[in-house]
Structure formats: C-alpha cells, structure tokens
Amino acid sequence: MKILEFIYDLTGSIFITWLISLVLICLVFYLIKRLTTGIYDFFAYELSIKDAESLNVTKIQFIREIVDWCVENLGLASNSNHPPSVELMYYKHSKLSGVYYTNGKRIIVYWGSHQNLLDIIDTTIHEYQHYLDLKNMKDVKAYDKESEDVGYFENYYEVRARKVAAKHRVACFKYLKKQQIIL
Structure with missing residues (x-):
C-alpha cells in the first residue's frame, strides 16, 4: 500500500x-x-538420452525427422534442391556433438555426445544452419578465416548457428511430440 x-x-x-x-x-x-x-x-x-522408450522411431529416423522439420521451417540452401544427408555415430566423440561437411552436404550427429533429446535437436538444427550458410568452398574459407581471426566460439557462423538452434529447438521438440515421434 x-x-x-x-x-x-x-x-x-x-x-x-x-x-x-x-x-x-x-x-x-x-x-x-x-x-x-x-x-x-x-x-x-528434459528427457534422458538413454530412455529408448521415449522415441517412436529409430535414432537415425529421429535425426531425419529433425532435418525434415528444418526444411519446412528454415528452408533449403539457396544452391540446393534437397536437404543434407545425415549420418549417425552412436559413440561419444571426444570433442564434437555434430559436424557438417560442405563438400558432401552431410551432417553427422554423435549420439553419445548428448545428454537428452533436446540437445540432439539443438545439435541437428545447429548443423543444419551450417548447411544453409556454408554453401560452397568460398563460404568455408570465409568460415575458416573468421575462426582464425576471432576464434571458434566467436565465429559469426557459430554464433548464428547457436542462436538459430536455441530459438527453434523447443518448437521442433513440440512438433516431434505432436507427431508422436517422441512419446
């Protein structure tokens, strides 16, 4: 009062x-x-990565569903008619959660490097953003120069990929839940 x-x-x-x-x-x-x-x-x-019952599809299909969501919501790269291919490694990588290779238009996700499904969604969207940004070797050279100048963490492409993933991961999760891909 x-x-x-x-x-x-x-x-x-x-x-x-x-x-x-x-x-x-x-x-x-x-x-x-x-x-x-x-x-x-x-x-x-927050879902445990070890909770196999929480997925209604295989792990590789789960990653593909995330990429399909990205295509619908983020679009395709301007130089491509199809999304990147996806590979799944089941082990924990010593440094990486995922990686995007421009020359093969391929995303690799390291399943064991994640704590939960939301982290996997985040990594996949992050790598998908690299697919959108790094369309050719000229872009890769710009990425490498940026990393050399300001470091990996402050690299514009990495900052952008982290922001896009953080912005969209919950919406993607909700979509996958609604589609009963996540139970």
Missing part, C-alpha cells in the same frame, strides 16, 4: 495511481514469464 501512496503523492490523481499500478503489475507478470520460460522449457523437455 505504501507504493500506492507514493504514486498518489507523485501524481495527485487516484486514476493515474491505479493506471500506473496496473502497468507495473503487468510488467512484473511479463518479466516473470520471460525469466521463467527458459527454466520451464528445460524441465518440460
């Missing part, structure tokens, strides 16, 4: 006081929603 009294003292109007109070309440609810969305997404979609 002291807040209302303070606002009233500033404005001198009960209407303005209530209007400002309503705006502040809406702002608080908006901030709570924005701050908790990431936490909710994490807990709502």
Whole structure:
C-alpha cells in the first residue's frame, strides 16, 4: 500500500495511481514469464538420452525427422534442391556433438555426445544452419578465416548457428511430440 501512496503523492490523481499500478503489475507478470520460460522449457523437455522408450522411431529416423522439420521451417540452401544427408555415430566423440561437411552436404550427429533429446535437436538444427550458410568452398574459407581471426566460439557462423538452434529447438521438440515421434 505504501507504493500506492507514493504514486498518489507523485501524481495527485487516484486514476493515474491505479493506471500506473496496473502497468507495473503487468510488467512484473511479463518479466516473470520471460525469466521463467527458459527454466520451464528445460524441465518440460528434459528427457534422458538413454530412455529408448521415449522415441517412436529409430535414432537415425529421429535425426531425419529433425532435418525434415528444418526444411519446412528454415528452408533449403539457396544452391540446393534437397536437404543434407545425415549420418549417425552412436559413440561419444571426444570433442564434437555434430559436424557438417560442405563438400558432401552431410551432417553427422554423435549420439553419445548428448545428454537428452533436446540437445540432439539443438545439435541437428545447429548443423543444419551450417548447411544453409556454408554453401560452397568460398563460404568455408570465409568460415575458416573468421575462426582464425576471432576464434571458434566467436565465429559469426557459430554464433548464428547457436542462436538459430536455441530459438527453434523447443518448437521442433513440440512438433516431434505432436507427431508422436517422441512419446
């Protein structure tokens, strides 16, 4: 109530006081929603990678379904009429979660390098973004020069791929769940 009294003292109007109070309440609810969305997404979609019953398709088909989602939602590369091919390695790679090879238009996902299905979706979308960005060897040279100049983590192509994956991974998860690919 002291807040209302303070606002009233500033404005001198009960209407303005209530209007400002309503705006502040809406702002608080908006901030709570924005701050908790990431936490909710994490807990709502956290699935163990070892939980085989959570997939209604084979692991390679799961990766292909993610790529199909990418085609529908992110499009094809401007120089291509078809999506990249996909390979699945079941072991944990010492450094990589996935990789994209421009010259073969091929995405490789290392299943054992992931903790949950959402991470696999994230990696696949990340590598798909590389397919969209790295269309030819000229693009690969630009990628390599960028890595040399600013480092891998700050490389524009990597930053972009991480942002795109983070933006779309939950939507892709929800789609796969709705399609009963994830049970």
